[in-house]
Amino acid sequence: MLMAEVRAVDTRKRLVRMDSLSIPYDYLVLATGATDSYFGHDEWTEVAPGLKRIEDATRVRWHILSAFERAELATEAAERRRLLTFAIVGGGATGVEMAGAISEVARQSLAKDFRRIDPTTARIVLIEAGPRILPTLPKNLSIMPSAR
Numbered sequence: 001m002l003m004a005e006v007r008a009v010d011t012r013k014r015l016v017r018m019d020s021l022s023i024p025y026d027y028l029v030l031a032t033g034a035t036d037s038y039f040g041h042d043e044w045t046e047v048a049p050g051l052k053r054i055e056d057a058t059r060v061r062w063h064i065l066s067a068f069e070r071a072e073l074a075t076e077a078a079e080r081r082r083l084l085t086f087a088i089v090g091g092g093a094t095g096v097e098m099a100g101a102i103s104e105v106a107r108q109s110l111a112k113d114f115r116r117i118d119p120t121t122a123r124i125v126l127i128e129a130g131p132r133i134l135p136t137l138p139k140n141l142s143i144m145p146s147a148r
Contacts, residue, residue: 005019106122
């Protein structure tokens with residue numbers, strides 16, 4: 001991964017220009033960043049880290065993997081269930097992507113890594129205040145395949 005400051009984009013020549021180099025591209029996505037939204041509840045930042053920085057993503061990853069490890073050590077079924085339940089608030093693109101990523105970790109990456117728990121039983125709850133997930137996309141993309 002290259003960390004540099006973009007100075008210009010030459011769309012005619014298809015080049016991204018930085019201080020010391022220019023990188024050619026076929027397709028360019030400009031992800032200029034944004035700020036995390038806690039829906040007016042900034043106190044949630046302590047229990048719900050953002051995903052805008054590598055440090056944030058690393059912290060979230062650690063919490064997810066740690067929950068599986070703690071569930072493996074838990075002696076009570078109710079505690080295991082609690083530890084293997086992941087609640088995601090926000091059914092926009094980021095929330096849906098996070099739900100999918102946790103599901104992939106549980107059902108593929110960690111599926112055979114534990115002796116006392118079955119990671120594939122992890123419960124992922126996607127919470128959206130609006131009438132449907134992915135509200136900025138066409139409605140047919142928010143319908144679950146089983147509901148079609």
